[in-house]
Amino acid sequence: MAGADRAHRLSDLARAGFQELSESRERLGMLAETLDIPVGWLLEKFSLAGDPDAALGRVLDIAERHPDVLGALDREQGERLALLVGASPALGDFFCRQPTRLDEVLAGGGRLVSEVEAKGRLLDAVAGLESEPAWNALRVRYRELLAEVMLFDLLEGRRGDPLAPFDEVAASLSALASGALEAGLAIARADLAAGADGGAPVPAERLAATRIAVVAMGKCGANELNVVSDVDVVFVVETVDPEIVDGDALIRVGTRLASEMMRAAHDPAFEPPLWQVDPNLRPEGRHGPLVRSLGSMMNYYERWAKAWEFQALLKARAIAGDIELGEEFVARTRAMVWASGSREDFVGSVQRMRQRVTEHIGEGDLEYQLKLGPGGLRDIEFSVQLLQLVHGQYDDRLHLRGTLPALHALVEGGYVARGDGERLAADYRRLRVLEHRLQLRDLRRTALMPRDEEGLRVLARSSGLARGGDELRRLWEATKREVRELHLKIFYAPLLSAVAALPEEELILGSDEARARLASIGFRDPDGAMRHLTALTRGTSRRARIQRNLMPVLLQWLAEGTDPDFGLLAFRRVSEANLETPWYLRLLRDGAEAAERLTQVLSNSKYAAELLESIPEAVAWLEKDESLRPSALPTLLEEMRALASRRESIDDAAAALRAVHRREVLRLAMGRLVDVIDDAEVALGLDAAHTALLDGLLLALVGAESRAGQGDRGAGESGAAAVELALIGMGRYGGRELGFASDIDIMAVYRAEEGVPAEAAARTAQRLISELRRLVSDPRFPVDLDFDLRPEGKSGPVARSLASYRSYYERWSLTWEAQALLRARPVAGSPGLGAAFVELADEIRFPSRFGENEVREVRRMKARVEAERLPHGADPKRHLKLGPGGISDVEWLVQLLQLRHGAEHAELRTVSTLSALAGADELGLIDAEGREALEEAWIFASQVRSALKLWTDRASDVLPFAREDLEGIAGVLGLPRGRTSELEERWLALSRRARAVFERAFFGFGEEDERFPAY
Template sequence: MIPERSHRLSDLARAGFQELTEAQTRLQALLEHTSGVSLTEILDDLSCAADPDAALIRCSAFAERHPGRLSALSPEQRRRLAILVGASPALGDFFCRVPDRLEEILAAEGRVIDGAEATRELSAAVDGMVGEQGWNALRSRYRQLLAEVALFDLLAGWSGDATDVFEDVARSLAALADGAMEAALSLARASLVAGESGPPVPQKRIDAVRLAVVAMGKCGAEELNVVSDVDVMFIVDTADADVIDDEALMRLGTRLAREMMRAIHDPALEPPLWQIDANLRPEGRHGPLVRTLSSMTAYYDRWAKAWEFQALLKARPAAGDRDLGGEFVARTRPLVWASATREDFVGSVQRMRQRVTEHIDDDDLEVQLKLGPGGLRDIEFSVQLLQLVHGQYDERLDVRGTIPALEALVTEGYVARSDATRLAADYRFLRVLEHRLQLRELRRTALMPRDEEGLRVLSRASRLARTGSALRERWQIVKRDVRELHLKIFYAPLLSAVAALPEEELVLGSAEARARLTSIGFRDPDGAIRHLAALTRGTSRRAKIQRNLMPVLLQWLSDGTDPDFGLLAFRRVSEANQDTPWYLRLLRDGTVAGERLMRVLSCSRFVADLLESMPESVAWLERAESLEPPALQALLDEMRALASRRDSIDDAASALRIVHRREILRLAMGRVIGVTDDDEVARGLNAAHTALLDGLLLALRRTRPDDDAIELTLIGMGRFGGGEMGFGSDIDLMAVCRAPESGAPDDTLKRASGLVAELRRLISDPRFPVDLDFDLRPEGKNGPLVRSLESYRAYYARWSVTWETQALLRARPVAGSAQLGRDFVALADELRYPAEFPEQSIREVRRIKARVESERLPRGVEPNRHLKLGPGGISDVEWLVQLIQLEHGSRHPDLRTVSTLGGLAAAVSLEYLSDESGEHLEESWRFASEIRSAGRLWSGKSSNVLPFAREDLEGIAGVLGLPSGQTTELEERWLSVARRARAVFEREFFGYSESDERFPSHSTPIPTGWGDQRRDRSGAQ
């Protein structure tokens, strides 16, 4: 029976309870254990809790386990208890286990604790103890002190704004961590002397070991979370070399460090506090846990990477021998500030940032307070990068904390005061939310609740918004603000430096501007400053719009592979579009056009060069549909219409080349931004090249009526014939003619040769080189450019050799007379799909392939990096598929295809290859083709070799959409893919396993007509 009056469930709902019936039952039970306290008083107390249901459960449990103690509390103490356990049910569970000092803690409004206090109180708690007894005592006293800090923090939110005391709270939490590690180190020393974890160690030897604990990260910055990994490094030295030698010093130092860590985070009766993480030490988890000062100094002098110096930015002696720790920090400080001048500084910083996000689920990224867009990491990254960039010149930036660093950046003129004030407020807001989330269960988390109930509890705990939905809305505003400020603080001052804008609050000097540009990846900051000046200086509307755009555009450029070239290309494109009214409006108001433009300009010289000649194509970037390649028939219709409307052949060719160039640009832009894949690129390139050839032939016939009666067809060969072209592929052709019934064969051949010669001239584009390669014709370069169908028939009947038959496997009519093309295909089918392919011919194919491998690789190129001729490369896959087609094509129509992948799929379906073998071969062929295309897009040059240069590997990886800094992964993937494909090739083509000797290269010369050294005549382009 509930006394006083019957409380309706609505009264409980108004107090904040969610489980109303259960709460009513628990309240009645609680009243039975709390004499002299009314239900109204209890409800008033619990209504102050962030989670009244959780607070009621903990208060009930406490009253049951410790009779009389809850009743003895004053009204103010009860209210504070409700606030404390309502925000931290985990602390409520702790006080149920260890009720000591609860009344003393609740008697005050909490407190701020400094390092000396924390060390004194925690060390006193473990005095005279060893082993788990000491661990439990340390953890219990730590949580009592944590409750005092948490109460101070929570009550500050009740009386004002919790963000106002964030620095005090974070500093107190760091002090508690220092004190806990100091007390744990005392326990470790005592435990080693007592032999708790191994053979006992004489006190004299323990005293001779100087061990310093250097805090890193948030603990080092004295901005620690409620629960966080505490990053540390251990440094050891001897206090008496006569007592302990170097080997024993390292051994004992390691035992002390491990025992100290166990006291903090090993399982025991009282749960662990947090994890001590020593993985930021030299060589990470693979390196020794402790090092001497001289070993540390030698490592950072010789071997450390740039990101390791960034990690030292917040280093601070936290426990143990503070003098030793301080000396380490002092010795490494000059190296920290010099790190921004190191090669690949930007890349190393970006990789360090990625390291903390790579294990985060995509589903969690948008609810991440710390790692998500507009989160704590954006703020900390921006501040640290600015410190490292400018701290090499300005020692006043040598501060560890984020807020103090922001204040120093403002004082020294690197960040506008108004911007820093907003960013600091956002940082405090996010950190208070993080503290409340971690306080609840005393576990590490930075995930905002996804459910309404979780948001409601968080809003009540933080008191930063009245409701859960209001808190979510405020958080979204803060995220957008952080992102905006991240861009403005880091990039906008560059514009004030180059444009000297009077309305800007902040103006960087040229030295600072160069340093900042260098830090975001520009290798030529002076050149970048000139381009920025040209784009933004002046009072015109265009200059003002570009000044507003450039902070965001610079961010996107810096995310690309070559921001220097990207900025230069952007200037050129902007100047080419300066009279176009929609251009800047598109970049300013479009949703994705600006970001996509910066990506293609900084990742692809191929695109940038083409875009400069067709600057209006920027408009395509706003809509993905505009980047999709048109169908072949649509292009044929457009090209034929253009060819029919031009009187001059040169005018017609010029118009056709522009359309062709336009479609190549469309394909390249779509590939770089990921709208189109390599299969779509192949279809698009085939359509563009085919339509261009068809249109040019039509225009030639219109302007040369005397040649109109001559039948001429162009046969695509190699990857063009197979319809599998990439940006690095040649346009391989053969030309076939047929004289009219009344015509003279010699005259027909002469006129047809003239048509082809004129075609080669007309197709040449000064803005975009397009070459037609006829070297796969019979007799190669030494043979006639054009042959009649009968001449081909006679040649193949008398002189044809195996490789020429093999080359015909990818022959396909692409332009000109359709009937003549069909007649040539009928001739080719007789040769490429013979009824019998004898063993002698098989041996000949194998012999030639072996000769190609031994003699056609360019001198000085590592074979395993050659994408075409190297082991497991394109040639291996194509030769194997072609051999299967030659042997079995006559019996199986599915094998009669000009496509390598189509032939491979048919060979697997017909069980000439296993599914696994087919997968390995296809993966290698596709990946090699992707790398070749990406290399052309990146550099504008074709190459068959996987480069060694990091810059080129980064460029290829960027085009392929791989994250920055994964060049090693790119190389390793190619080598792995090629190795598996090569194993299949050797087994299926040469017929031996890895244990067999290699197929010997034949010593006889390669047949006449094989062609020059650039081509292997296999049809692999």
Template sequence: MAATGTPPGGRRGELGAYARAGFQSLSTARDGIAELASLLGDADRASLLEGLAVAADPDSALSLLLRLAETHADQLSGLDAFAWRRLCIVVGASPALGSFLLRHPDLIAGLTARDGWLPSGEEAREQLLGAVTGDNGGLAGEEGWNALRVKYRELLTAVSLYDLLSAGSHEDLPDARPAFEVVAAALSGLADAALEAAIVVGRATLLAGDSTAQVTEESLEELRFSIIAMGKCGAEELNVVSDVDVMFIAEGDERAATALAREVMRAIHHPSLELPLWQVDANLRPEGRQGPLVRTLESMMRYYDRWAKAWEFQALIKARPCAGDIALGDEFVALTRPLVWASANREDFVGSVQRMRERVTEHISTDELPYQIKLGPGGLRDIEFSVQLLQLVHGQHDEHLQLRGTLPALRALVEDGYVARHDGERLSEDYRTLRVLEHRLQLRELRRTALMPRDEEGLRVLARASGLARSASELQELWERVRRDVRELHLKIFYAPLLSAVAALPDEEFVLGSAEARARLSSIGFMDPDGASRHLAALASGPSRSAKILRNLTPVLLQWLAEGTDPDFGLLAFRKVSEANRNSSWYLRLLRDGSLAAERLTKLLANSKFAAGLLESHPEGVAWLERDALLVPPDPAALLSEMRSLVSRRSSSRSAAERLRGVHRREILRLAMGRVVGVLDEEGVARGLDGAHTALLDALLIAIRAHYSGEADPPEIALIGMGRFGGGELGFASDIDLVAVARGGATSSGPVSPAARMITELRALVSDPRFPVDLDFDLRPEGKNGPLVRSLESYRSYYERWSVTWEAQALLRARHAAGDTSLSAEFFVMADPIRYPAVFGEDQLREVRRIKARVEGERLPQGQDPGMHLKLGPGGISDVEWLVQLLQLQHGAEHPELRTVSTIEALTAAAELEFITPEDAETLEEAWRFASTLRSAMRLWNGRVSDTLPRDWRDLAGIAGVLGYQGGSTTELVERWHSVSRRARAVFEREFFGYREDELFPEVQA
């Protein structure tokens, strides 16, 4: 380079030139270039600066070039402007490759003399094999490893330079994306060649005796050994730095094959003088790390025929022989291909694929998700997953889709009509964008990474290296736009072919079935694709405006339904709701314009049979999903006023009851919807249920009195809430426990008293065929054997003469529910001394403990695991309530704070009064609340009442879906219950029965 003076423009102009070149530390850059020019024989500083201006990171490039000039100035001083520019491009984008050239400066001239050279697979193989072949055959041990790695990195530098030149300088920004496929293929060919060379080194190492394995020359000569490339290498779309997934197949001496495979891996990634290249990962082999490293072809096929899981066939999509005995590898691929394309027919195919994907994403920290190019939402995984699943679903019928690479497969999906052309082109472009960013990030330090930089400087360097943006902010905007685009297309393209099939075929043909449509439905999780096809045809076929709107909406609706626990039921329920609202213009407008309402509706229908059933009788309830406020229960007084108004306009108690039950169902539906979509918590549900039940009972009593046909006036009646109803702690699975008190007409003389007839009529009128409501009067004196209703005097006489401790205990949660409030007040004046006794002695304490033990022994269902019983099992609802009620019986008379019908309020008061520690109170409350939540969730999921946590995976998944747990959280659900119940039981046994810690856990004391 010719000598020259300082760049023109003066001192200030000179610093401006460094700023325009992209330097961040201007003074340091000026001094560094001056020093570099001096080291290179007073070289032209303007030319040096011009070359560094094209570097992605001029500051780090200058630093590295200074180090190079200090020790190898002769290698740099002879470079012309053409070569200098290329050297700056390489070291500016990859300090790691710069360090490699620092170790091997003799390679600089040859690498920078070409104007972009992309070695073919054959050229790479020839050069790498030449590097590891000595005078007497292959180079053994570390000599071979280092020769292989130096030549590989030399070729990698050539490929990287070609790739970087496709992006051009940061000024004119030519697009690097069109070159992605040829660059990725070259990287794959380079990996193939490295593995081929590693086989040569491995054989030489074994023959030289440099390995711990003892094998004979004869066994190696007779050995057929093939390496199967998997993953991105198999698809010929490898990253700059990535694990190279492989499987080893051999025919011959098993020990020799295993030893050779180990030596191949050591040659690539074992520590040595020259740094490892990448990890050779053989964990995709049958049985993973637990399985043998090498298998015969027969052993491979036996495994895939009998034991392989769906994800293992999915992995085989990209399998191809890449090194060693190619014919043996081809035979393996040919034998496994039919299994791959038939794998979509396997039981639970989609479920297994989805669970595999979830397991991958579960390991990503929340902090990393917004920066994940590969695994985050809108990242490469979304594209690859969509393409691969479409291939598996349709590839069994369409051989054109049986391709390894993502982009070739996407092009085939477009050409064969599975993906709209515009969508496919956008997705291809986004895929290239993400891959170029990933390559540039990995190239910098030659390490595996897929995380976007979080700092502005990192983004600035990446923008310059990729040629995709002019600044950090512009690159950030591009990244966000691509992520949104990929996420949108991921949702859309996967369902578009199904929509086309639905729209194009008349109902008769669709019922008979399009194989592609059925396969698509099955692949996304529908268990009955034929039934789902019929529902879709009914919804979306025809020229009507509503059918057209539903056709446009169905892709996303199907996606949301498929994310629920039972998409088949959800789609059927959606069809029923849509047909019921067919003539309501607001319905389709709500779905089309209110994405929140549409998503909530699909979540509701696919996760709650209970709510879906109620929605059938009140389909206009869909409108509530648009606003949270509409899912909150109304004020109890307003609801009672509405129901009383209905009674006043009806000619009979029966007609009034029918309308009242409809309003009651409406409010239960509102509560169920609010709970499933997450607007209401359990406490909000309890308040809403209490308001709905008490309003219904009160209004029904008014209707019965208004249409009473007896000779005298109807007796006054008060309904006293008991149990969880009395405590205001209802869930969807709770009974409505009551006792009835009457004033007048309640004597037991005669066949049936007027009051008893009124209560019998109440039970008949409350019965709803669409929504069972059962009034339980079994907590009355003498239980089922006692009269259904008593006068206040009869209650007083009974409690004074005959009542036992458990009846006093039952009164602890008694409160007014409906009817005559003054009569209820008189009842509580009589009941308070009984439920809050002035003296509660040892005899009563023993009696309570005896009854609790008897309940545990007699009422738990035979043959069931007590640990799964939420109510009566160890640490369940009963344990918590009995302990709290015991404290109320013992101390309620003295401490008014304990005189509450609420279990949680009483537990809090007991802790404040130091009858129990705050820590124990927290443990008990957690168990009680979680058990109550699980019982409600079971009812919401399948519409059935159960006190036992199910063992069936689908039911557990349904409960998890209602509670908003992430998919696959069934184990977490059960484990949490066992954990909280175990701790609650320990507290209960210590505080209720008086057991000491060493009696509860003797092994701990030991």
């Protein structure tokens, strides 16, 4: 009794791993009494279980429901039972339901299962049965065999290295899946013959004439299956005799067979489903036919399949049904699989496939994902597959299905360093063992690490990889870090050894292999990339050594951009421009975020890269968000005015001012590209940069004219001091709604001092504006001032006096000129004169009466703009400015509302399109839904125009067709790669909505029967 009492102490239970101490002590006593076994022995054996509490509960359940079964077990079998159900309470529940073969499973001590045996045992189980009874028999026999395999895994892991049995266990799990599908197909044939699937009975000769092959993809095809996993398959059918089963009948019968086979595995029945059979990797995915003939399959893969579909075929293996037919399908697709690495957009398709597997993961789950998260299993699998597809074009030794065999072949072939390959293989096995134990617990598909301490503790005990939850967490984090580091090293370090001929490297890729690998990660000009890498990394200098250490990571980041070739070239140029700058490499080495941001800027924007080359020290801004935010207008004005006043020469002053302007535009471009600022902040920053530049140039000009005028006064010249000058912002500049592609629309107004002849004042003003246009022109960064919105357009004088403007607007102005004035705003020069011009503009742009004749005139002008200004051959639906629902539609509608109602409503007296639109909503001139549609279309079109400028360094108003340009826009806007169709669909949807609102609101004025020509 003393020994029994001691065994019952709670501290002993705690040391054994129990958590529910009091309850477990009571349960142990009950079990000891039932089996007539000492409590101390039971406590010792349950201490071996991953979850002693769960193990004890399941063993008690079996004892209560099947006392004879449990009583017949010897002590060694009892120990194995505790180990098995402690790792898998779900198998404990299974044996509570189905205890018949429990002693046999435990007596053998666990074992591996071959595919031949699995098929034989599972076919025997379902022989002579139909539908649900057969399903249950299949599932029972499957789980008995699964228990044997997993018991082998647990016992082997406990005896030595827990990773050692993984390869054989994964192969056995794949064999069980093959056997289950073979048995499911046998059930399906029996059901179709009897019509038990709900369809008409199929005659025996038709079933016999129908050949169907089940081809496994993914882990099952690779003989690396999980404990519980989707089993990815495709179905191929052929007929033995076309006279018995013709083409249509073949597809019908094949579809019924495939459907019924899948039901056997995963439809509800008394015994729970095994796993999901997933046929969605078939041609056309879930939208394509479930089964295809071999000819139809080959036609699809030869004509329509995308590169990622050949990656999916990499692991294809015939596993059930007509094996000969399945092997013929696999054999006939091999050449296409190994040629896929040279297909157009190969890298993009692989990246999109990698992305698809993570799209549906909740944000909170990503860091807990063993499989799909950073440093997880998918990183290893995709790394190996990508290297196989790149180098397998030339090396048959890489034509392998399994991840681990392929990794070994990559090492033996010299594509991966031996030490790196061994570490990555160990990491893969470690993550897979953890995944197996997670799934084994509840026989449920999962790859999420536990978030609670208890879950981690149980997983550590079950896997044998750590002594406790904290240790397991540290091991997992270290494994993830190592996988990410090895991924980078395996992909990119060999490239550097190829171009730099580094003797200390463990391996050196040949130039052909290096080019292939560069092409595989997205470089279109591998030769050029190798030249740049050579220039950056060759040599023994400290700079070259640092670049070699940095380049693996930098190459990966460049490859994630839209144009890695241009990005690498620009990186080389920026690095050479910073050659004598001591902080540059230190920043890249120590400031990971700055380095990643630099590659993001260079590979996604020719506009920013060109600017950065002229201001290479701006790389330092990438370290801090604050350095990438717009400078305030007062700060810029102060800086520009100080520069203008300190320069002796007007040209020197202009050069200094343009340099500041260029600097600020670069700041905005970089801030936008790395998502520190948005487009609204860009608009304000561009407004400040342009305004400060114009203000500083005017100050320098007036000062120069004043100095020159003082020397000419004796000759009777009045000089520039006699003229007051103001610049009026128009269009998007006037509305403070600039993007990188926006023109700088302005008008010039002057006012002469009393007594100055009108002609002399006009000449002075014209000269000042002419000089301003010359000085603003930047050979490194084109800046053009557009005066075309002035009265009389290009044929009118470039500058007018305030009195001349008044006279013109009162006597001759057209409706469009009043409309243009809606966004007029003083931006530089004399504040008093600017204010006076605004007073004049208010009289014109907010008239007390705007009648039906004027409304009709606005409509006619809009019709002419669309008919005459749309470029010849352009698709109107893709024109962001003039197309239906584009910028023009929104602005013309807003401006019409302002012209009609601005005089009476202050909410509409604004130069901002979006503010006026909000005012119209407040006033009930447009409903909230309509406002939202117009606002979204206007904002999106503006964003795309800016993104196009950043991407191509060219202004365009047309949404491009070229995928590369659409990818460039997506890269600038921070949208996912490989989904350019969504970008197009979003614009077409937004513009359709906006056009509908425009037509309803724009033509709601005046005669109802007057219609505007629609596209």
